[in-house]
Structures are given as structure tokens and as C-alpha cells.
Amino acid sequence: xxFQKAVLDNGLTVIGEQNAAALSMxxxxxxxxxxxxxxxxxxxxxxxxxxxxFKGTERRTxxxxxxxxxEMGADYNAFTGEEYTVYYGSVLPEHQPRLLDxxxxxxxxxxxxxDFDMEKNVILExxxxxxxxxxxxxxxxxxSTYYKGHPLGQSVLGTTESVSALARxxxxxxxxxxxxxNNLLLTLAGNFxxxxxxxxxxxxxxxxxxxxxxxxxxxxDPAAAVKVVxxxxxxxxxxxxxxxxxxxxxxxxxxADMVSDIIGGGEGSRLYWELIDPGLADAVRLSHxxxxxxxxxxxxxxxxxxxxxxxxxKVRAVLLKAMxxxxxxxxxxxxxRKAASALVLHDETPRGRLFHVGFDWQYRHEYxxxxxxxxxxxxxxxxxxxxxxxxxxxxxxxxxxxxxLTELA
Amino acid sequence: MTGVHYSLQLPNGLTxxxxxxxxxxxxxxxxxxxxxxxxxPEGYEGSATVLEGLSYRGAADRDSRQxxxxxxxxGIQRGGGAELExxxxxGALLADDLHRALEIYADILRRPHLPPDQFPAEQALALQxxxxxxxxxxxxxxxxxxxxxxxxxxxxxxxxxxxxxxALTPGELLRDHSRRYVPRGAILAVAGRFVWSELSDTIxxxxxxxxxxxxxxxxxxxxxxxxxxxxPQETNQEQIGxxxxxxxxxxxxxxxxxxxxxxxxxxxxARLFTEVREKRGLCYTVRAMQHTVKGAGAVIGYAxxxxxxxxxxxxxxxxxIQRLQEGVEDEELARARTxxxxxxxxxxxxxxxxxxxxxxxxYLLGQVRTMDxxxxxVEAVTTESIxxxxxxxxxxxxxxxxLGPVELEVNA
Numbered sequence: 001x002x003f004q005k006a007v008l009d010n011g012l013t014v015i016g017e018q019n020a021a022a023l024s025m026x027x028x029x030x031x032x033x034x035x036x037x038x039x040x041x042x043x044x045x046x047x048x049x050x051x052x053x054f055k056g057t058e059r060r061t062x063x064x065x066x067x068x069x070x071e072m073g074a075d076y077n078a079f080t081g082e083e084y085t086v087y088y089g090s091v092l093p094e095h096q097p098r099l100l101d102x103x104x105x106x107x108x109x110x111x112x113x114x115d116f117d118m119e120k121n122v123i124l125e126x127x128x129x130x131x132x133x134x135x136x137x138x139x140x141x142x143x144s145t146y147y148k149g150h151p152l153g154q155s156v157l158g159t160t161e162s163v164s165a166l167a168r169x170x171x172x173x174x175x176x177x178x179x180x181x182n183n184l185l186l187t188l189a190g191n192f193x194x195x196x197x198x199x200x201x202x203x204x205x206x207x208x209x210x211x212x213x214x215x216x217x218x219x220x221d222p223a224a225a226v227k228v229v230x231x232x233x234x235x236x237x238x239x240x241x242x243x244x245x246x247x248x249x250x251x252x253x254x255x256a257d258m259v260s261d262i263i264g265g266g267e268g269s270r271l272y273w274e275l276i277d278p279g280l281a282d283a284v285r286l287s288h289x290x291x292x293x294x295x296x297x298x299x300x301x302x303x304x305x306x307x308x309x310x311x312x313x314k315v316r317a318v319l320l321k322a323m324x325x326x327x328x329x330x331x332x333x334x335x336x337r338k339a340a341s342a343l344v345l346h347d348e349t350p351r352g353r354l355f356h357v358g359f360d361w362q363y364r365h366e367y368x369x370x371x372x373x374x375x376x377x378x379x380x381x382x383x384x385x386x387x388x389x390x391x392x393x394x395x396x397x398x399x400x401x402x403x404x405l406t407e408l409a
Numbered sequence: 410m411t412g413v414h415y416s417l418q419l420p421n422g423l424t425x426x427x428x429x430x431x432x433x434x435x436x437x438x439x440x441x442x443x444x445x446x447x448x449x450p451e452g453y454e455g456s457a458t459v460l461e462g463l464s465y466r467g468a469a470d471r472d473s474r475q476x477x478x479x480x481x482x483x484g485i486q487r488g489g490g491a492e493l494e495x496x497x498x499x500g501a502l503l504a505d506d507l508h509r510a511l512e513i514y515a516d517i518l519r520r521p522h523l524p525p526d527q528f529p530a531e532q533a534l535a536l537q538x539x540x541x542x543x544x545x546x547x548x549x550x551x552x553x554x555x556x557x558x559x560x561x562x563x564x565x566x567x568x569x570x571x572x573x574x575x576a577l578t579p580g581e582l583l584r585d586h587s588r589r590y591v592p593r594g595a596i597l598a599v600a601g602r603f604v605w606s607e608l609s610d611t612i613x614x615x616x617x618x619x620x621x622x623x624x625x626x627x628x629x630x631x632x633x634x635x636x637x638x639x640x641p642q643e644t645n646q647e648q649i650g651x652x653x654x655x656x657x658x659x660x661x662x663x664x665x666x667x668x669x670x671x672x673x674x675x676x677x678x679a680r681l682f683t684e685v686r687e688k689r690g691l692c693y694t695v696r697a698m699q700h701t702v703k704g705a706g707a708v709i710g711y712a713x714x715x716x717x718x719x720x721x722x723x724x725x726x727x728x729x730i731q732r733l734q735e736g737v738e739d740e741e742l743a744r745a746r747t748x749x750x751x752x753x754x755x756x757x758x759x760x761x762x763x764x765x766x767x768x769x770x771x772y773l774l775g776q777v778r779t780m781d782x783x784x785x786x787v788e789a790v791t792t793e794s795i796x797x798x799x800x801x802x803x804x805x806x807x808x809x810x811x812l813g814p815v816e817l818e819v820n821a
Contacts, residue, residue, distance in 0.1 A: 021432050024755050054677070062687060063678065070676035070744045073751025092751055121690030128645040128715050129693055132546050233643050235543040267465075267487060268477040277473070279533030282541060304537065330478075337484030341502045344434050345486060349758040 003367045004194045008202055011182030011210040015367065016197070017357050019350065022190035025096055026350040027197075028088030029103055030185040030358045033178035035082045036151035036292075037215060044158015045166060045174050047080040048123050052171065053087060053106045054078070055115040060105060062115060068102050075351065080156055083292050084362065090351040093191045100197060104186075104204040107179055116168045124164070127157050134231070134238045138402040139300060141229055142240035146398040150220045152294055180211035187358035190350025217293045222396050226409065229402040236282075237308035237403040238300070241315060243394045245288050245295030248363040253290045254376050255388045260288040260297055261338065262331045263322055270318050275301065281311050292363065297393065305404045312399060312408060319394035326386045339377040343370060412757060414767075414777055415605045417612065421619055422593030425612055426771050428600045428763055436507040436601030437764035439499035440514060441772055443623050444589035445492050446565040453577055455535055455569015456585050457491040460523075462531045463582065464498075467522035468513075476517070483510050486761075491567040493555075494626075494702060495772065501761045504602035508611045511597075515615035518590055525579035532574060539568045547713060549640075550648040550812045554709065555700075557635040558652045558808040562627040563702060591621025598768035601760035629705035637809045639816040647719035647813030649712045649726065653804050655699075657706040658773050664786045665798035666699075670708060671745035672737050672795075673697045673730065678744060684729050685712065691722045697730065703773055708804070716815045727807070727821050734799040737792050749787050753780055 002018045016027075034046050056062045069076050069089065076089035087106060091099050130136050140155060147153030157163075188197060222244050246252045264271040264286025275281040281303040288297050303311045347353045347370050356373070360366055368376075401408045412428040419425070449456045466473040480487065485500040498514055542549045556564040597616070599608060631654060656662045674681045674697040685695040692714035700707040710730055714722045756762050757780070770777045809819045 023758050063683070066677035066683070066687070067744070070678040070748060073747035073749075075752060075755060090755065092754060118687075118690040122686060122693055125646070125691075125693040125714060129713055131645040134544050236537075236541055238544075268481045273474070276534065277530065279530030279537075282534055282537035302537075302541065304540075334478065334481040338481060338486070339484075341435070341484035342486055344503060345501050345759075345761055348433055348435060348760065349755070351755075352759075 001369055006198055008181070008205065010205060010208050011180070012184055012186065012201070012205055012208070013361070014186045014198060014201055015357065015361055016188035016192060016194055017353060017367070018192060018194060019190050022350050023092070024090050024350050025093050025188065025190040025192040026088060026090035026354040027100060027103065027186065027188045027192070028086055028354055028358060029107060030187060030362050031085040031179060032083070032183045032213065032215070032362065034080060034084055035154040035156045037178065038154060041162070042166070042170060042174060043155060043162035044123070045171055046085055047156050047158070048119070048163060048166065049171055049175055050078050050080045050085050051119050051123060052111055052116065053109050055119060056110050056112065057105045057108055058110060065102070065106065068098065072098055074099060082152055082154070082156060086358070088351070088354060090190070096192050096197065097200060100200055101204065104201060107184065108208070109175070111168060111172050111175065113168050116171070120163065124160060127160055127163065130157060134234045134236070134402050135300070135302070138229070138238040138240040138400050139298065141402065142242050142298070142398060142400045145225055145227055145400060146222060146242040146296060147220070150218060151216060152291060177211055178213055180213055181205055181208045182210040183213035185358060185362055187354055187361070189354040189357055215292070220294060222398070224396050224398060226399045228405050228408050229400060230405055231402060232404050234403040236302045237305045237401060237405055238302050239308060239312060240400045241299040242398040243297045244396055245297050245393065246290065247293050247295045248290035249293070250295070252388055253288070253295065255380055255384045256288040256290070256295065258332065258335045258339065258377070258380055259327065259385060259388060260286045261335045262327050263318065264299060265335070265338070268334070270322070271315065274314050274318050275311060280307055280314070290363070308401055308403070308405055309408060312401070316397070319397070323389050323392050323394055326382070326389055329382055332380065332382055332385060336377050336380070340374050343374055412600070412763070414779060416777070417609055419592065419613070419617060421617070422623070423595050423597065423616055423619065424771055425597045426767050426777050427598070427603065427605065427608065428767055429603065429605065430601050430757060430760060430763065433601050433760055434504055435501055435760045436504040436599060436603055437499070437501035437760040438507065438511065438597065438599045439488070439497050439764045439768045440518060441495045441497055441596040441768050442518065442590055443495050443594040443626065445495040446567040446569070447494055447562040447627055448589060448624050449565065449569070449573070450581070450585060452573060453581060453585070454565060454573030456573070456577060456582065457496055458535050458538070458567050458569055459531050459574065459577055460582055460586060461491045461496050462534060463523050463528065464517050464521040466524055466527045466531070469516035469520040471516070473527070476513070479513055485510055493563065493565065493567060497765070499764065507599070507603060508607070511611055512615050519619055521586070523579065523582055523586060528579045528582070532577060535569060535574050536571065539571060539574065542568065546642065546644050546646070546648050546812055550650045550810060553638065553640055553812065554650040554652055554808065554810040557638050557810050558631055558707065559629060560633045561630055563629040589624055591623055592616065592619045593621060594623030596768050596771045598764045598771065600763035600767060626703070629702045631705070631707070634808045636807070637819050640810065640812040641814070642812050644813045645715065646713045647716055647811060647815055649714070649719060649723050649811050651710045651726070651807050651809045652700065652707050653807045655706045655708050655802055657704055658701050660706070662798040662802070664790050665795045666706070666802070668742060668745050668749070668787070668790045669733055669737070669795050669799065670697055670699055671749060672741045673733060675745050675748050680729050681726070685722065685725050689725065691718050691725065695726065701773065716813065719813070719815055720817050723809070723817050724820055730804045734796070734803055736796050739792060742790070742792050742795070746787055746790070750784060753783060
């Protein structure tokens with residue numbers, strides 16, 4: 001493994017982790033923009049724009065963009081979150097120049113009005129699709145309730161109303177500010193040629209002008225809340241719960257990740273034994289979401305509606321017990337083993353590795369080889385875990401219950 | 410570049426297939442046990458699911474919690490579950506721990522406690538998972554589509570039925586376990602880093618004296634399928650599914666069919682995505698895929714869209730599927746070929762995708778296809794051979810199921 005890094009004159013950062021033994025190479029543009037960077041009238045624009053990047057450039061029609069990806073046999077996609085928009089592909093090494101040319105060209109889209117109007121229908125269909133998924137809606141509601149007033153509470157998809165009202169020129173103006181080279185990161189992983197990639201990208205992006213792409217970090221003061229979203233068309237009780245976590249820049253993020261795994265990381269976790277094992281809930285999980293300057297624990301459970309209060313009480317009791325009594329040495333050792341194997345399996349492919357290398361740089365401006373990351377997990381002690389739980393994160397709990405429910409306390 | 414294959418047939422009927430991938434640090438394994446929904450005892454539909462869940466609640470000298478702790482101590486990323494034709498057990502982990510994991514899974518398969526006092530909890534979980542289908546419109550559509558297409562056992566779902574789940578008892582599950590958790594017809598697939606001679610020794614030791622004969626497997630038979638069924642539900646989107654017969658895996662025209670589907674729905678430049686989503690903006694999701702079971706093949710088409718556009722979406726979906734019979738372009742075939750071959754090479758980088766893949770090959774074909782074999786078969790497909798195949802096996806006799814606010818007309 002060899003790490004490479006360069007910052008071009010226009011401000012574009014290019015990084016890569018070379019693995020000559022890999023069968024493929026992956027690369028992706030990580031754009032530091034997402035729902036949190038939108039104003040209310042632009043709600044949903046980051047995600048809509050992500051779709052529009054597949055709709056062609058000066059050199060390529062929409063059909064050509066899709067066709068070129070397919071002609072390379074690329075495994076490719078894009079996604080938009082609260083903080084980042086990422087475009088990536090993985091291909092056999094011989095297609096490296098063509099993939100880089102395509103992805104780089106896409107960052108300078110035409111945003112033609114007729115394509116914009118057509119794609120708006122697709123976005124509205126995507127919004128309708130998620131309206132039929134209570135498992136998704138309840139988490140979205142929990143996020144907006146917990147982060148009320150903070151940009152991290154903003155919806156990625158936007159609403160039918162906000163997307164319908166968006167105009168092409170508003171999107172262009174947003175793109176112009178947010179897709180400046182100094183706000184982009186190009187990451188490569190696997191079996192690639194660094195010098196060739198760098199030369200090609202330097203030439204392809206030389207006309208790109210940097211811009212001011214600020215991100216706001218207003219103060220955030222979370223408060224506990226319980227809210228019911230009554231919906232008689234839904235059959236199950238879908239519960240979401242959120243508590244304050246630690247930011248992506250904090251050294252404690254790995255400890256927070258382990259704490260959430262021990263409490264609610266699936267089979268064998270504390271919530272599993274409390275709720276799934278006795279058959280009280282058919283799903284339960286807790287994970288830690290690290291974000292830029294903030295962080296939160298997100299939990300979810302689903303159960304029969306008549307058991308919703310009981311399940312919520314038990315979730316609260318599990319969280320309280322973890323804070324009062326801490327977690328055991330055995331639990332911490334188990335979660336280390338699980339983390340190590342999960343990391344190795346995830347990063348086995350260049351495509352998997354791409355996201356870890358890219359986000360490590362985006363959030364922390366650091367490169368960490370996989371073995372270093374595993375060592376970070378192995379180095380966590382019971383004292384670290386106890387110290388984190390000693391801050392009593394779950395004393396502040398935002399709870400949403402969605403389904404055929406009348407009240408929750 | 411491709412992995413080295415090994416196989417082993419134990420006298421008791423268990424088949425072992427393995428693919429050695431030298432460049433990885435992990436190993437993945439999957440057991441296939443012929444105890445899926447199709448062989449659930451009549452009147453006890455859902456037994457496969459409850460039995461699978463109960464299997465983890467203690468085995469050999471470990472109780473439920475000790476068993477879970479032992480799996481976690483090995484860092485196993487657990488997988489598996491009850492499916493239509495079989496039940497799978499397995500996972501992925503660091504290669505050094507593979508042998509210990511296999512020993513624990515041998516206990517789970519052969520010596521589960523199936524504790525009667527934990528049966529009510531497992532039954533309650535299965536009933537809730539069935540109920541959860543009501544909140545997942547797309548999954549509910551697929552369950553009903555297969556039910557409409559296959560009137561017999563292949564129309565079942567591993568989720569079972571409410572009546573079947575309620576009829577189950579601990580005693581019935583014990584009987585079912587001794588009938589269906591047997592080595593004859595079972596498969597163990599391993600992919601990743603291992604030393605074959607050592608792996609083979611461990612398997613002989615842990616599973617060599619397992620005994621039992623497989624129950625009779627029913628055949629997949631779509632005779633008597635339903636042409637159209639609408640399921641009214643107050644959803645925002647209409648769910649549209651269709652299914653029609655094609656050649657099964659192992660058939661001489663299998664790869665002609667496979668490349669045809671790839672041309673329809675393989676990438677973003679494929680026909681369905683281009684015509685339904687890109688040109689008309691009718692929906693977010695539209696695709697066609699194979700539905701392959703032992704001895705039978707079908708194609709499934711799917712789209713989800715809001716009520717105003719759903720009749721047009723179904724019409725275009727059917728028209729595009731049928732237009733394939735008029736011929737395909739050289740460039741379309743070239744793209745489809747590149748896509749299939751490229752993902753084939755890339756799949757060799759991940760043990761987690763290889764173990765289930767070779768297990769399924771063994772189940773469906775009685776052997777594992779090598780990458781060279783697949784490559785040669787894909788390269789042999791021509792635009793002419795696809796057209797000849799579609800002339801002999803045209804897309805017709807559709808079963809259509811819709812779920813949502815609007816009943817549609819099928820214009821096929």
C-alpha cells in the first residue's frame with residue numbers, strides 16, 4: 001500500500017491509496033456539500049443536482065454519460081447525504097483514463113432545462129417511494145426533530161413542494177458555489193497509475209475556478225422530546241430515538257462506535273437480548289453517526305403497536321443501565337473482534353476502501369492504513385468506554401413513534 | 410487471477426465446494442440445508458423460518474447466550490436465513506478463525522437444543538416479520554407476484570402464513586428438524602484464504618458422521634398461474650410486477666436469455682432505464698431480473714410509480730420487454746458482455762460475494778461454474794443467437810400483479 005497526495009493550483013485535492021495486488025481500481029469525487037448546506041427554498045437541491053450530473057456536459061449528452069459507464073463495465077453510482085455528495089465508479093485498471101475523464105467532465109454539467117424538467121419527475125417519484133416506507137420516514141422525522149433549528153436537521157430529498165418549486169437557475173447558482181475545485185476531493189483506491197491520473201486530472205480541471213464555499217456551524221443545544229406521528233395506514237409501531245454523540249473530528253468517535261455496537265449492534269447486543277430474544281420487537285438497532293462538528297446516536301425499533309410503550313421503556317432502561325453500570329471487559333473484547341473482521345471485509349475491495357480513505361481525508365485530513373484503523377479499535381480500553389458513558393449521552397433522548405399510535409410517554 | 414476450486418463429496422451426502430482466493434485475509438462460508446419454504450410441512454407454512462431462528466438458541470454444550478458470545482468472539486459477520494428453496498447458515502470472518510467457526514456451525518446444524526420454552530418468542534418474531542410485510546409495499550408485491558405465478562409450493566414465502574405459524578408446536582419443530590436438517594442434499598461452500606487439506610480434515614471431523622436422507626423436493630411448476638391480480642392498498646406509489654417463463658439455468662440457451670435481460674436492464678444505458686426513466690421520467694425504479702429456481706426459469710419485471718403514471722408505465726414496461734424480440738444491436742450486446750465479465754472479475758475480490766455464489770451454483774447445477782467457463786459462454790452469445798432464443802421463447806403469458814390505489818389493464 002502506498003499513499004499519494006497532491007493539491008492542484010486550483011485547490012483540488014487528489015489522494016490515492018495504491019494496491020498493486022488489486023484486480024480493479026476505484027475512484028470518486030467527494031463534494032463537500034449536502035442538505036445541511038441548503039437554504040430552505042433550496043431544500044432538496046443537492047440531491048436533485050446529483051441526478052443532474054448524469055445528464056450530460058458540453059461534450060456529452062445524457063445518453064453518452066450512461067453509455068460510457070456501461071461500456072467500461074463500471075460498477076458506479078452516486079449518493080447524497082447531509083454533508084457530502086459522492087460520485088464513484090470502479091473498473092478494471094485498463095479503463096482508468098476513461099473513467100477519470102468521464103467523472104471529471106461530469107463535475108461541469110450542462111444543466112439543460114429540458115433535462116431538468118424531466119428529471120424533476122424522477123425526483124418526485126423518489127420522494128413518493130420513501131413516503132411508503134415508514135422505516136425510513138421515522139428516522140427522517142427523528143433527525144429533523146432532534147436537530148431542530150440546526151442545518152443537520154434538513155432533509156436530503158426535500159419535499160414535493162420544495163422540489164416542485166426549484167428552478168434551473170437556482171440549481172446552477174448553487175452548483176457554481178459548491179462544486180468549486182477547492183470544495184472537491186478526488187480519491188483513488190486499488191490498482192491505479194498515480195502519475196498518469198494526476199497529469200490527466202490536472203489538464204482536465206485547469207480551467208476550473210475556485211470559489212468561496214463556506215459551511216455554517218451554528219451552536220446546537222439538544223433537548224429531550226417525545227413525539228407521536230399517528231398514521232392508521234401503517235401496521236407496525238416504528239420507533240426512532242436519538243441522543244447526542246461525538247463529532248467526526250473527535251478522538252472519541254471510535255469509542256462511541258463501539259458503545260453503540262455493544263448496546264445495539266445487532267445479534268448479541270444488549271438491546272437484542274432485551275427485545276428480540278423475548279420476541280417483543282422484530283427489529284432493533286443503535287448506531288453512532290459522526291458528522292462535521294456534531295454527532296448523534298440513532299436508534300430504531302419496530303414492534304406490535306400495543307407494545308410500543310413497553311419497548312420504549314425497555315430501550316430507556318438499557319441505555320440507563322449502560323450509563324450507570326458501564327459495559328463489561330468481555331463485551332468490549334467481542335466488539336473489537338467484530339470491528340476488526342468488519343473492517344477487513346469491507347476494505348477487501350478497492351471500492352470499499354475508497355470510502356474509508358476518502359472520508360478519513362474529508363473529515364480529518366488524515367490518511368490511515370487499514371491496519372492502523374484496526375489498531376485504533378484494539379487500543380480502546382474499558383476506562384475509555386466508561387469515560388464516554390460518564391458524560392451520560394442518553395440522558396437526552398429524542399423519541400419518535402410512527403404508526404397506529406395515540407400516545408407515548 | 411481466478412481462484413482455485415476444490416470439491417469434496419462426503420459419504421453421507423454433504424457436498425463441499427471451495428474457492429481459494431489468495432489475495433484476501435478473510436474467509437466466508439455458507440451452508441445450504443434443503444429445508445426452505447417449499448418443503449415446509451403442509452399446514453405448517455413458516456416452519457423453515459421458526460426452525461432457523463430457534464437453531465441459534467443453544468446448541469451442543471452452549472446455551473443461547475454462550476452460543477452468541479462464541480460467534481461474536483470469532484468476529485463473525487453473521488448471515489443466513491430461511492429462503493424459498495433452502496435455509497442458509499454462515500458468515501464471514503478473518504481467515505484464521507474459519508475452522509473454529511465451522512465447528513460451531515456444525516453444532517448449530519446437528520445439535521441445536523430447540524428449547525420449547527423459547528418457542529413462543531421465536532413464533533412471535535415470525536408473526537411480526539409477516540406483519541411487517543404490510544409496511545413494505547415492494548416486498549409485499551414480490552411475495553404476491555410469486556404466489557400468483559406459482560400456484561404450488563414455489564408460490565410460498567419463507568415468511569410463512571399466519572395460520573401455518575400459529576399451528577406450529579415445539580414437538581412439530583423437533584420432527585421437522587430430524588426430517589429436513591440432513592447431510593444428503595446439503596452443501597457447504599467456502600471462499601477466501603484457507604489450506605485445503607486442513608479445511609478438508611476439519612469438515613470430515615465435524616460433519617463426517619452426520620446422517621440422514623433428504624426429503625422429496627417438489628418441482629417448480631407454473632401451470633395454472635393467474636394472469637392479473639390487483640391488491641388494493643392506500644400507498645403513494647403503485648407497485649407493478651410481472652413475471653413470465655423462460656429457460657432455466659443449465660439450458661443451452663441460458664446465456665442468450667441472460668444477455669437479453671442484461672440488454673434490458675443491466676446498466677443505466679440499458680433499455681428499460683433509458684425508455685422508462687430517462688426519456689419519459691415515469692419512475693425512479695424500473696428493472697428486469699431473472700428469477701431462477703431449480704429446474705425452472707422466469708423473468709420478473711418491476712416498476713414503482715405514482716397513480717397518474719402507472720398505466721403508461723405498465724404499458725411501456727411490457728412493450729419494451731416484447732420489443733427485445735425484434736432484435737438487439739451489436740453495441741448493446743458488447744456493453745452487456747463487458748458489464749457481466751467485469752463484475753465477474755471484480756466479484757473475485759470479495760469473499761462475501763463468492764461463498765453464496767458457488768453454493769448456489771452447486772445447488773442449481775450440481776457443480777460450480779468456473780470463471781473461464783462463464784466467460785466462454787458469455788462470449789459465445791451473438792445478437793443472432795439472442796434473437797433465435799427469443800423466437801423460441803418469446804415474452805408472453807404474463808402474470809401481472811399490482812399493489813396500490815389503482816387497478817390497471819394489462820395490454821400484452
